[in-house]
Amino acid sequence: MKKSNEFLLPSILFLGPTLLLVTLFILIPIVIAFRTSLHATTYANIDAFIGFEHYKSILGSSDGWMDIFNSVTYVMFSLTIVVPLGILVGVLLNRKIRARTLFRTILIIPWVLSQTVTALLWKWVLNSSFGPIALWWQQLTGSTIDFFNSEIAARVTVVFANAWNTYPIIVIITLAALQIIPEELFEAAKVDGASRRSTFWHITLPLLIPAISTIVIMQSIEYFNMVTLIYVLTAGGPFNATTTLSVRAFRTGFDFWHIGLGSAFSFIIFMVNIIFSSFYIRALKGKNA
Amino acid sequence: MKQRKSLDWNFTVEASTYTILAIAVIFTSFPILWGLTTSFKPLDQINVFPPTLFPKPVVFDSYIKVLFRSNFKVYLFNSIFMTGFTVLVSTALASHAGYALARFKIPHRKNIMFALLMMGMVPIVALLIPLYLLSVQTGLYNTRLVILLIYVAWRTPIMTWILYGFFSQAPIEIEEAARIDGCTPVATFYKIMLPISQSGLVSSALLSAVFVWNDFLIAFTFTTKENLRMVSVGLYNYITQYGIIWGELMAAAIVSIIPMIVLFILMQRKFVSGLASGAVKG
Known part of the structure; x- marks a missing residue:
């Protein structure tokens, strides 16, 4: 009897503060967000109960579906660049090359930069009046370009800046996954006369896939939730071309002060996260099994 | 041939x-x-x-203006202070919670861990409006305390998971030996586990430091006072004012990234192991 009680008090003391904090600052706020999303609001004041009107106005409008479309394309195109690039650089960095540490350090650096700094650096590089890319564009095509004034160019720009900032994560995960592949596998392949290319396609890549698939789910969630990079780079423009659901949630709340509608966006984002997270947890479990 | x-x-x-x-x-x-x-x-x-x-x-005109003739040094101080404090508090909380989950006999342990993982994956953007309402109602808006609490609540679940993984992989024999010598579970944690887990603690702390230092949304939403402002918001303010002064903005951006780059170059291995072991991003 004494044995089982031995853990009771320490458990409460060790776990209690964390659980309390999480309840107060994550769990309760989610409930409040849901409740607020069912009410009309003026600035920070919560008015009459209106049921699911906010949700209807989001999902029943072309603007709402445009935001969803923007989120999906932002996530998909970012992944399309980041995943192959990250795997390629990771595999190359794992080879026995000269100055490997130097290469690795430089190539991973964007990861420690914030979305704010990433956005500011690219905003300046792509500046249409004084930037080098605008100059080269002009020299190559003879026409001028403003990356923040055309819908297509702005969409490409945010994806590109995001890829720059986040591809090092795939590099790191690839490197980590490659270290645990036993050297004997490659030796055996060599003895059997497998070419480098077939070794890559038949041994390296299949062994990388479990690690990569987990991180791909994780990054999808991350990209879907991303606000800062887009907000600082384009503020969602031009003509809402780069307004994803998350950017919309933030701007509705804190640029336009529609707390109720913003909460409805927040709650939709929360639900999407729950669905994606369950995929993630399933992938993690699959990996451990 | x-x-x-x-x-x-x-x-x-x-x-x-x-x-x-x-x-x-x-x-x-x-x-x-x-x-x-x-x-x-x-x-x-x-x-x-x-x-x-x-x-x-x-x-060096731009640097001189940024460092000596603007409030940027205040923002730098605030960012260093909040990052340091958050990392200390969340490491303390997460190491205790992680150890309890790894080694104590706790009813519903699996459920608690699942709940923590789920909470850790709730995005900040979904929490900003309710947290804003709560902080205004409680009078905590525009205080260091509320930002600190939000940062800690944001980072602790993920750090708990990383440290849980770290503790549960540690060889249990050392702890069993300590228990046989009469150490209580609590004493085993402080005397045996914490000292041998320094590298895991540092990895997860570094990872969180990057996230707090780089955060924009929380710093932007919960402070309007100039003397509480942090670096990321200070940088953002350069582009909202009329006529961007790019030289100063770039100097400020470079100053803001130096601490993280230096930290990264010095402790690259720990960063990478923290990231790879968690494979979780807030």
Whole structure:
């Protein structure tokens, strides 16, 4: 009897503060967000109960579906660049090359930069009046370009800046996954006369896939939730071309002060996260099994 | 003949490896280098077309303005203070919680861990409005306390998971020996586990430091007072004012990234192991 009680008090003391904090600052706020999303609001004041009107106005409008479309394309195109690039650089960095540490350090650096700094650096590089890319564009095509004034160019720009900032994560995960592949596998392949290319396609890549698939789910969630990079780079423009659901949630709340509608966006984002997270947890479990 | 062909092939592989990596290096470093050269240019060389690559002469005007004639040093102090404090508090909380989950006999342990993982994955953007309402109602809006609490609540679940993984992989024999010698579970944690877990603690702390230092949304939403402002918001304010002063903005951006880059270069292994072990991003 004494044995089982031995853990009771320490458990409460060790776990209690964390659980309390999480309840107060994550769990309760989610409930409040849901409740607020069912009410009309003026600035920070919560008015009459209106049921699911906010949700209807989001999902029943072309603007709402445009935001969803923007989120999906932002996530998909970012992944399309980041995943192959990250795997390629990771595999190359794992080879026995000269100055490997130097290469690795430089190539991973964007990861420690914030979305704010990433956005500011690219905003300046792509500046249409004084930037080098605008100059080269002009020299190559003879026409001028403003990356923040055309819908297509702005969409490409945010994806590109995001890829720059986040591809090092795939590099790191690839490197980590490659270290645990036993050297004997490659030796055996060599003895059997497998070419480098077939070794890559038949041994390296299949062994990388479990690690990569987990991180791909994780990054999808991350990209879907991303606000800062887009907000600082384009503020969602031009003509809402780069307004994803998350950017919309933030701007509705804190640029336009529609707390109720913003909460409805927040709650939709929360639900999407729950669905994606369950995929993630399933992938993690699959990996451990 | 066969030998010859394989040599050629080897050379091609080597050459293309270096070529691809060199292109990647240019792609990666170009925006940073462009910002760096801009920050050393005299004012009349910044807003010109066509732009020049190198500053001539190199001047420190932008840095002097940012560091000595603006509030940026206040923002730097605030960011250092909040990052340090958050990392300390969340490491303390997460190490206790992680150890309890790894070693104590706790009813519903699996459920608690699942709940923590789920809570750790709730995005900040979904929490901003309710947290804003709560902080205004409780009078905590525009205080360091509320930002600290939000940062800690944001980072602790993920750190708990990382440290849980770390503790549960530690060899249990040492702890069993301590228990046989009469150590209580609590004493075992403080006397045995914490000292041997320093590398895991440092990895997860570094990871959180990057996230707090780089955060914009929380810092932007919960402070409007100038004396509480943090670096990321200070940077953002440069582009909202009329007529962006790019030289100063780039100097400020470079100053803000130096601590993280230095930390990263010095402790690269710990960063990478923290990231790889968690594979979780907030």
